[in-house]
Amino acid sequence: MIRKITESDVDEAWLNYLLELNKKMTYVKANVSASKAGSSGGKAGKAGKAGPPPIRALKDVGPELERLRIRASGIIRDFFLNKIRSLRIPNTNIQILQQSVLLKYKELHRFLMERHGDGAAEVRQTYVNTMRWYFYNHFERYSKGLGKLQAVIADKTDLIGVEESAKKGLFGTGKVALKDKTNVFALGDRIETLRQQDAGVILVHVAEDKSQKYPYEALFRSFNLTMIDNASSEYLFIVEFFATDNEKMAADLAKSVFHDIFEPTEKMGLMTTKQYVDNSYDAVGILLCIRINTQLTMELQRRRVPALEAYTNATNMLLWPRFQHIMDLHFQSVKKMAANKQVLASVRDVHPHYVTRRYAEFAASILTLNEEYSDPNLNNSLQRLRNEVEGLLARMANELSEHKNRIVFLINNYDLIASVLKESAGKTVEAELEHVNALLSVQIGAFVDEELIPYFGNLVNFVKHAEQVKNVAGIDADRFEKISYEFNTTWRQNITSINASVIQLFSNFKNGTTVLHAVLGQLIVYYTRFCVLLEQRFQGGGKANGGSSRKQEAGIASWKQPPVGVQTVMVEIKKFRSNF
Structure with missing residues (x-):
């Protein structure tokens, strides 16, 4: 055993000898402790039975075991440091190295934690530093790559109450700028990002080769799904590799190690989201991100991985206020249009106004995304917007000279809203449709x-x-x-x-x-x-x-x-x- 431990490379046989060494050391420690306890008991007289007599051979074996402990600890330390540093080599598959090497020899690390605390601390810190660098660099590159794939969705002119002339003027002919532009108000196929929970993530190089563009929520999903997949795998590895007999201590240690590794990556992810959110006017896209974030939170709970709870909460705190702000912008734009005499005077015929279609598509989108959540704040915001749109339509109708034409104008506009809502399904949409049908x-x-x-x-x-x-x-x-x-x-x-x-x-x-x-x-x-x-x-x-x-x-x-x-x-x- 001495020859194998001191002269051979670490392999399964070496591991078995080390485990045998650990048993001997445990036996020696227990025997010495028992002997000391018995000796103390004997001197005390009535304190109890005397313990077993000390084994004199342990005095000879003890120093040899200590030298073996030091030698083995050094070898284990070097073994793990070399393996961990190999993670910095490009194209290294971390999961394979973790599963086939680190976890395979996790008993060596456990020996190190029990027999050489300083060495275990050095291995842990080296692992933290390496993985922190690895995840941050990989996710930073991925984030930048995804950023290049983002499609133009909305800007400050894409509000329900902005005049058509103002929107057209911004883009000139509009042919180039609007080529890949998604309808700002209609949900359409964008909901598939939320429904396809098993869909894979976006591969940047493949998307670039095909010149593909994506709305932000698709990029958000891909980045954060990749994040929770990697974080889940990493957290479960940490829990197993750094395990101790004390469950609470092991849980605290795993949480601390995970936090040290992922903190820079989480901050970078939140900063990326914040940079988009601060400049976004796409309420539908942001609400999709909110729902995606909720799905990912529930998935983490299903996996029993609590490590990213603070990250998903912080993401929510970025998304919700901006969504409410954009809702307010839509409301103010409609209110401003209702006060614009020039816009009102431009109503010449009884056909539906373009604002009506925007509102109808927007309301259908928001209601559909609220179907399984029934968020009262969201419903209140939408009702506030609805009341303002109805007021605008009434003022527009009054601009028509003939009373019958005013009625026809309102019928055509309410019918358009009802037609758009009918294309959606769900109880939240049905309730809104019932209101519109009553007006109609x-x-x-x-x-x-x-x-x-x-x-x-x-x-x-x-x-x-x-x-x-x-x-x-x-x-x-x-x-x-x-x-x-x-x-x-x-x-x-x-x-x-x-x-x-x-x-x-x-x-x-x-x-x-x-x-x-x-x-x-x-x-x-x-x-x-x-x-x-x-x-x-x-x-x-x-x-x-x-x-x-x-x-x-x-x-x-x-x-x-x-x-x-x-x-x-x-x-x-x-x-x-x-x-x-």
């Missing part, structure tokens, strides 16, 4: 009467008035005949005109169909109510149903034309419903 329903209701009045105003007004009269029989029969005759002679032409009007006013096919159905449906309601009043006025004549040759009551029979039947009107209306 009110405006469609207002439009229905507004659209019917020019064509069937006399009918509508007569029905409303007659229904307020207690005695219908007291209404002059000539008035009934006049309304009936006017309806008979114009209703087909008027329905055709309404159909053409709706087609012109509502460019969205589905929305136009809904509005047309509402208008024609209400027409049926008014005419049915007229027929009921007619029956009440001329009791005994039977219901008016054109196409029947049955003799009517004498008053109606004397009319120029009998009233057209409700069923006839409904059949004709169904033709327009199917054609639109």
Whole structure:
């Protein structure tokens, strides 16, 4: 054993001899301690039984074991220092060296911690220094490489309430600058960065060869996923390699070693995030980063690796305030637009305003990213923005001269918001959609009467008035005949005109169909109510149903034309419903 330990290189046989040496040293120490305790007990008389007699051979063996301890400790120290320094060699695979060498001979390190504290401290500090340098340099290079792959997403002009002319003026023709620019407000495929949890990280050299560009959240995910993978592996290695019998002491030591290694890398990662965040106007991208950070935090908890908790918390503290700031910028931009008389005066037609699409896409994005979190602060911020947008649309509508056009403008804009929200799924979006549909329903209701009045105003007004009269029989029969005759002679032409009007006013096919159905449906309601009043006025004549040759009551029979039947009107209306 002496010859192997002092003359051979470290290998598995050397390890076995060292373990045998450790057992002998433990035995000697225990025997000497027991002998001393027994001797003390014997002198005390009644203190207890005397211990075993000292083994005189230990006096000869003891010095040899001590020399072996010193020699073995030196060899172990040099062995680990050489292996650790090899980590600085380019292209060294750290995980393989850790698993196949360091952990394979971790009992040597344990011997060093127990038998030569100074040597163990030197090995630990050398390992910390080496790994700190390794991780910092590798992640710094990776961060810089990722930075070159970042796509342009948003700047200070990419706010909901910024005029189109201002945005176009910034980029001139815009063809080059906007070539790779993602829609600032729509979530689109960007959510895949959040959903594809098992997707690999970005390889910089591959992306550069393919001239690929990525939104920041993809770079953020790739950097931080690489960080937690490396940190998890490193932390678990540290816990195993630097383990001691005292669990609390071992946990504290592992935490301290990990912190010393990763502190510079964490600071660099936070600084990289801060540099982006401080200049970002991409609320969707930052919220994606917040959700990605939450996923990574949960993954660390699943792996039972608490070492990066402070890092993920600090990352959150960088992201959330900037997100709220950008939300405030969006709110202020809409508020500023609502106070801009020139912008309001520029509203000339009833088509949806560009601000509406921006808001709709933005709201759908934020709501989708809040689906599994239901963050009340985020919902409050979005509701505040929604109220401001609704106020802006109302002021824009008031700029139109005709009352009907104001209603049509609001219908088209609310319909656009509803259409965009319908493309998303989830309870948070459904709640918002319900609110918008309620606004849309009110405006469609207002439009229905507004659209019917020019064509069937006399009918509508007569029905409303007659229904307020207690005695219908007291209404002059000539008035009934006049309304009936006017309806008979114009209703087909008027329905055709309404159909053409709706087609012109509502460019969205589905929305136009809904509005047309509402208008024609209400027409049926008014005419049915007229027929009921007619029956009440001329009791005994039977219901008016054109196409029947049955003799009517004498008053109606004397009319120029009998009233057209409700069923006839409904059949004709169904033709327009199917054609639109």
